Amino acid sequence: MTALFDQLRAGPRGVLGRSSAGDDDETRRPLPVSGMLAAAWTLGVGVAVLTTVTLVGWIAAPRGAFGQGVAEVFRAACQVWLAAHHAGFAIPGGGVGLLPLGLTVLPAALLYRAGLWMARDADLRLRLPARLPKGSTKDLANARRRAQLVVIARAGVSLAAPYAMLAGVVALIAKNDLTQPYVGEVLLSHLVLAFAAGSLATARTIGPWRSMVRLLPERPRALVAGTAVALLIMLGAGLVLVLVALAAGFGQVRELSEFLAPGVVGGVLLLLMQALYLPNLVIWGMAYLSGPGFQIGTGTLIAPTGVQLGSVPALPVLGALPEPGTTSPLLMTVLALPFVAGIAAGVVVARMAPTPQFESAPLWGFGCGLATGVSAGLLAALAGGPLGGARLSAVGPSAWEVSLSVTLEVGVAAGISAGLVNWWSMFRGARTAPAPVRMADEVLSKVTAKIKPSPDLPGHWMDATEAATQPLPAIRADWSDEHTPFGPDIPRPARPLSTAPPRDDIVDETDDRGGHVIYVDPYAWDRDP
Structure with missing residues (x-):
């Protein structure tokens, strides 16, 4: 295409086109x-x-x-x-x-x-x-x-x-x-x-x-990310539930396929049609684990609380439906999955928020649950619908029931988790003492200790292309600088005496007797007579 x-x-293009600005003839x-x-x-x-x-x-x-x-x-x-x-x-x-x-x-x-x-x-x-340059104002970025x-x-x-x-x-x-x-x-x-x-x-x-x-702005961006995480977790759980049900009821699915006897081409088309309905089944699984479940016709219900079935359409994939009756307590543990999705969504919302806000973090978490519930209700409405008249006029999950249950389950869990994560971030930031400023001499000594001069080039501390006029200065950890925390309890260490002979080509600017010499060119002292 x-x-x-x-x-x-x-x-x-000569009929419908228009000339673009500039030198481009296209x-x-x-x-x-x-x-x-x-x-x-x-x-x-x-x-x-x-x-x-x-x-x-x-x-x-x-x-x-x-x-x-x-x-x-x-x-x-x-x-x-x-x-x-x-x-x-x-x-x-x-x-x-x-x-x-x-x-x-x-x-x-x-x-x-x-x-x-x-x-x-x-x-x-x-x-x-x-793209805006760095340092642009926020108003310009919003525009x-x-x-x-x-x-x-x-x-x-x-x-x-x-x-x-x-x-x-x-x-x-x-x-x-x-x-x-x-x-x-x-x-x-x-x-x-x-x-x-x-x-x-x-x-x-x-x-x-x-x-x-x-x-998107920062706050809505965090809300969208949390909603996406919650929906992906619930849809992934629904897919796993559908695959497990198909594996458990594979015998019934095969019997229905043999009963229909569609032939080779018909079998391929039937398999293709069932594959196209797989997203619908995944959304049905999401509705099942959220509580309301779904129905295959009026008067039926497939939910964690129980299964009530009647005659179902002769579609092989529907052979994976559970047997009528009460469900086992182990299967009812799937009701905890929406709360897990809400916890994950609340963490994402709190971590992506631009600034921690102790009061509004739970509200943003519940807003994420509300957005997830609306999205789940919309998916439930798309995944269901009538399949004719009479009792097949209602097939699939109820949109408003799924939306309400997902909003409450995900919203409450997301609000609590977002509030806790936000509180922990603020608490840790308040209790953590500011990191002390490390002395510059310690940092420089560690850096210069890792420097290995090249055997081919003369080592010059200012420019490797210059002649070797001065060796790389040795920086010792016992030197002091303006960041050294001296006080009454920490005496200033004595500076070690230098054994090297004094140099005449360097002016001591701390001594006013010789005056101040300011070199604009950093290499001027090499050429100064």
Whole structure:
């Protein structure tokens, strides 16, 4: 896709381009034009890829699973493309909202690449403010950050607006007698995903990922880092829980796969579909270990407190569900994982805070828990949804229950840990005595002891390229200087008498009888007669 972008960039530049400032003869397109071209090529490449996959499935199973002709196959590919953006459909008797989150990787990757091309084609790197020199004021740094955020937001809108409009056309093409795409969800999902990918790609042009994080102020940056840590810990625990459940129920999963008998091509497509639903299952595992659990239809519940099941869809991966009944006390220990995530998040928030504040540290920790709960609720809403009518109208976790439980569990633990870490930092800073100033003679004596003169060059203490006019001075540890702590209890040591003959070429400036001689040239005393 990048090669196609480069070919298009080199084509009608004389019509759509505009001259750039300076001596550069290469023209650049306006940002909205670059965003429109990037959106069109992203949607075209994505639909082409899904059409190819759908066509392979139609050839392997020509019994009407994907339609009766090539036009129906293309319409089915458009429906899959809309589902990849988490846009649901209305069917007779209900709706379909339980969509695979793994399929979102395809449009997200294409949009990210398109955003990078758009930023390069529109010269957004030149429009972003340059790096500030060292010692710049804080107001100037904040103004630079705001200017960068404005450019990033403009780039995201330039990609998202035409992308959403083209998605509306795809929704009209995907419409048939059985499935009716929700146009509002289509526009909103495409707009949000394209804006996020375009903004991220444009921010990436500023520099490495660490520079992107610095776009946020210090306190919100610590809050975002703590939220990310808590979510990663809980999602990682959910992934481990899913893998353990699959390993424990592998026999049931294999029996369901043999019962379906999909064939070779059908088996590959079935395995691919279950792999695309793996992110949904990971979020279900996160909801399970946070307490509320999830459901497979109305009247069912899979939670640490107990399992209540009915008839489930014939999907092999659902064979890993636990047996109905009460769970063992050992399995209920997973409820401690959200508190562990909260403790880790509170430590991160307290360590990344710019200055320790004893009163507000627990509040920032609880704010991190609130942000984690909102994020977990949003993920739970995306991972679930209806799968038809009747009892399958509710599948997956409840968004508000997951959000509330995660907010309380992570927020309380993060508030306590952030307060303790902040208190310990302030307490240690108050109890730690200031480090005494080490005497300069001790430091210099250790440094000069490690210096080994080169056997090839004459050793000169001022410049190694000069002639050997004076050997390297020996610095002794018993010399005293202005940093030596002399007092009534510590007498000043006597300076050892020098056995070397006095030199006539050095003027003692402490003696006013000879006057003061100031050498502007440091080597003037070598040439002074």
